[in-house]
Amino acid sequence: MKIMLSAGETSGDLHGAALARELCALDPTVSLIGFGGAEMEAAGVKLRQNYVDYNVMGISAVLLNLRRIFALLDDLTRLMEEERPDVLVIIDYPDFNWQLAARAKERGIPVFSYIPPSAWAWRKGRAKSCAALADEIVAIFPHELPPYEEAGANISFVGNPLIDTVHAEMDAEEARHHFGIGADDVPILLMPGSRREEIERLLPSMLGAAEILAARDPARRFFLPVAGGVDVTQLEKHLAASSVTVTLTHDARYALMSIARAAIAASGTVIMEAAIMGLPAVVLYRMSALSYLVGRLLVDVPRFSLPNILLGETFETELLQDAVQPDRIAEAMERIIVDGTERDYVTDCLARAVAELGEPNAARRVAEKIFARAKRT
Numbered sequence: 001m002k003i004m005l006s007a008g009e010t011s012g013d014l015h016g017a018a019l020a021r022e023l024c025a026l027d028p029t030v031s032l033i034g035f036g037g038a039e040m041e042a043a044g045v046k047l048r049q050n051y052v053d054y055n056v057m058g059i060s061a062v063l064l065n066l067r068r069i070f071a072l073l074d075d076l077t078r079l080m081e082e083e084r085p086d087v088l089v090i091i092d093y094p095d096f097n098w099q100l101a102a103r104a105k106e107r108g109i110p111v112f113s114y115i116p117p118s119a120w121a122w123r124k125g126r127a128k129s130c131a132a133l134a135d136e137i138v139a140i141f142p143h144e145l146p147p148y149e150e151a152g153a154n155i156s157f158v159g160n161p162l163i164d165t166v167h168a169e170m171d172a173e174e175a176r177h178h179f180g181i182g183a184d185d186v187p188i189l190l191m192p193g194s195r196r197e198e199i200e201r202l203l204p205s206m207l208g209a210a211e212i213l214a215a216r217d218p219a220r221r222f223f224l225p226v227a228g229g230v231d232v233t234q235l236e237k238h239l240a241a242s243s244v245t246v247t248l249t250h251d252a253r254y255a256l257m258s259i260a261r262a263a264i265a266a267s268g269t270v271i272m273e274a275a276i277m278g279l280p281a282v283v284l285y286r287m288s289a290l291s292y293l294v295g296r297l298l299v300d301v302p303r304f305s306l307p308n309i310l311l312g313e314t315f316e317t318e319l320l321q322d323a324v325q326p327d328r329i330a331e332a333m334e335r336i337i338v339d340g341t342e343r344d345y346v347t348d349c350l351a352r353a354v355a356e357l358g359e360p361n362a363a364r365r366v367a368e369k370i371f372a373r374a375k376r377t
Contacts, residue, residue: 001027001374004085004109005034006076006100008051008093010194010227011269013037015115015140015363016091018161020045022367033083035076036091038228048079051093052229069096077103086374087112087135098126101133112373113137114366116144116155127151136373138366142356143309158369159362162269163354166276168258175255179223179247186220186261186337188213189279190246193266194227199234201286201324206264207242208326213333214244220337222246223260225253227270262336264329267304267318275307275350276357280336280343282317283308286324307353315349 003023007016017039023030024044032045041047049072073096080088080103088104090097094117101111113134117126130137131153139145140160148155170178181187190210192203210222224239224246226232232248239246249256257263257277265271267285274281283305308314317332319325335342 001029001371002031002033002083002085003087003089003370003374004080004083005032005036005040005045005089005091006093006097007034007036007040007091008096010037010229012092012115013039013051013228014165014269015161016040016045017043018165018363019089019091019114019367019370022363023370026364026367026371033079033085034089035072048076072096073099073103076100080104080107080109085109086377087370089114089370091115098130098133105133110135110373110377112370115140116148118144127153131155136369138369140362141306141310142358156369157358158365159358159360160272161363161366162272162276163357163360164363166254166273168255168277169252170255172259175252175259178252179249179256179259181221181259184219186217187256187259188220188222188333188337189257189260189263189265189274190222190224191227191263191265191270191274191281192224193268193270194230196231196234197287198266199230199238202266202284203235203238204241205284205324205326205329207238207244207246209264209329209333210244210246211242212326212330213337216334223249223256225249225256262333264333267306269306271316272306272357276354278347278350280316280346280350282319282329282332282336284319284324284329286321307350310353310356311349313349315346 005016007013013036016036020032020040020043035049036045036047037051087110089112090101092115104111111134116137127147128151131151137153137155139157142157145155145157190206192199192206214220226248257274257279260279263274263279263281265281267283271283285304303309303314305316305318308316336346
């Protein structure tokens with residue numbers, strides 16, 4: 001059996017890798033090919049292209065790279081024609097992957113969508129077009145189902161794979177020793193995302209907030225877990241311009257989350273990972289002026305952080321666009337760094353949000369669905 005997978009960013013690469021491992025465990029003879037990153041490749045996927053070469057964010061960045069993106073689409077289409085996979089599995093990365101799905105459909109290749117577009121939040125009409133293209137859809141959050149069900153999609157929620165993959169790599173004492181964190185130190189994480197655009201727009205403000213927080217308490221130490229595919233020289237450029245000391249880390253990030261006091265983080269999967277580790281965060285989201293203008297016209301949601309969305313209340317501070325300022329970040333961080341009712345309430349809400357993610361072994365259940373779909377071909 002041959003299965004083609006397509007994932008175009010860090011979170012999709014992690015989800016794709018978990019899926020690839022389960023597919024190989026269910027059938028060691030399966031052939032996995034496609035588009036993804038180092039995690040998927042290590043899990044057994046033979047990559048035609050690596051997403052790191054195409055990892056852009058925002059309307060303006062996409063427009064500047066349009067020719068390369070269409071060349072990638074053409075190349076993956078040729079791969080489908082050459083290999084004739086039994087099923088195409090598209091993982092998130094919606095605007096690109098659904099173009100690829102349309103081409104698969106034209107060639108009689110079944111389409112399995114894992115992590116569909118957020119039709120509950122914006123462009124609700126695309127649920128209908130996705131339902132027409134995908135033979136089967138699996139969502140990783142329960143609130144994603146209603147618009148697709150209304151559009152007639154074959155969609156289900158079988159749990160969130162982060163429950164299985166997000167675990168501390170070592171115990172707390174070992175982690176503190178590994179990262180050189182003393183008993184009196186207060187570790188704080190900076191997590192600016194994995195895309196160049198995110199880092200450019202968020203890291204300077206994060207560092208400004210870190211300077212304010214460090215001035216108030218010298219025991220506060222700052223760590224930045226380096227996401228896969230990130231250009232370290234880009235990070236170092238910003239760190240060199242800041243007066244605060246920040247340690248870059250490259251391993252055991254979940255163990256680091258488990259012993260950290262709080263985090264300043266870009267909105268995305270990492271916020272949900274932090275929630276699973278019980279780590280409170282101030283959540284930031286900033287895009288280009290053009291993307292923000294378009295977003296205001298199309299998006300109609302009261303909150304953008306996943307834990308907040310799961311509970312239907314903004315218990316973690318969200319700062320959007322021009323609100324991403326060092327003083328506002330620092331002010332919000334103080335409330336979750338120090339012990340008190342506000343920190344207690346946030347950590348309690350995080351636990352309740354994580355409970356909404358379902359039972360363990362979600363990736364295994366999704367892999368079983370993919371095999372079942374492929375066997376119908």
